[in-house]
Amino acid sequence: MPEALTVRVVATEYLNESERAAIVAVCIAAHENEEFGRMFTHFIRSGGRHFLAYRGDELVSHAVVTTRWLQPEGQPEMKTAFVDAVSTLPAAQGQGFSSATMRRLGAEVRFAGRDFDECRAEAERDAAQRGAFYVVPANDWRLI
Numbered sequence: 611m612p613e614a615l616t617v618r619v620v621a622t623e624y625l626n627e628s629e630r631a632a633i634v635a636v637c638i639a640a641h642e643n644e645e646f647g648r649m650f651t652h653f654i655r656s657g658g659r660h661f662l663a664y665r666g667d668e669l670v671s672h673a674v675v676t677t678r679w680l681q682p683e684g685q686p687e688m689k690t691a692f693v694d695a696v697s698t699l700p701a702a703q704g705q706g707f708s709s710a711t712m713r714r715l716g717a718e719v720r721f722a723g724r725d726f727d728e729c730r731a732e733a734e735r736d737a738a739q740r741g742a743f744y745v746v747p748a749n750d751w752r753l754i
Contacts, residue, residue: 615670615707617714618662622674625660632669633660633695640697649695663698663711671698671707673715682743693717 620629630650637646656676663671678692693715698708709719722732737744 614665615710616664617711618664619714620660620662622657622660629660629662629669633662633672636669636672636699637695637697639699640703646695661711661714663707663714665702665707668699670702671711672696673708673711675715680743680745 625633634647634650637650638644658674658676661673661675662669673696674694675691676694678690679687680690681687693712696708696712698711712719723729734744736742
């Protein structure tokens with residue numbers, strides 16, 4: 611974990627207004643997407659657990675885990691956890707904060723490929739090898 615990083619886990623219903631505003635600010639800055647405020651409204655409605663990574667008193671990274679239902683064609687519906695809004699302030703990117711936040715979630719963090727397409731291809735190969743489902747990433751509030 612990067613030096614001086616503290617990760618707090620907070621259920622959506624226990625986030626105060628200051629924390630909510632800080633999360634939205636981090637996500638807008640990280641993704642250069644002003645629409646994130648609308649996406650965040652979904653996270654509030656759907657509950658979830660927010661992983662808040664602080665360097666001192668500053669929120670530098672965030673991820674949220676929400677419950678989703680997945681039903682691959684011809685398969686029964688499955689309750690799943692969906693990790694979203696993984697964001698790190700631009701000035702803190704490249705220092706391992708997002709990776710540390712994901713590891714705090716219990717995720718295995720692997721780096722593969724030079725761009726999104728190569729990473730996706732590796733994820734698809736890995737899913738097929740493990741007999742898992744590859745879930746297409748979507749970071750569009752209209753799909754969430």
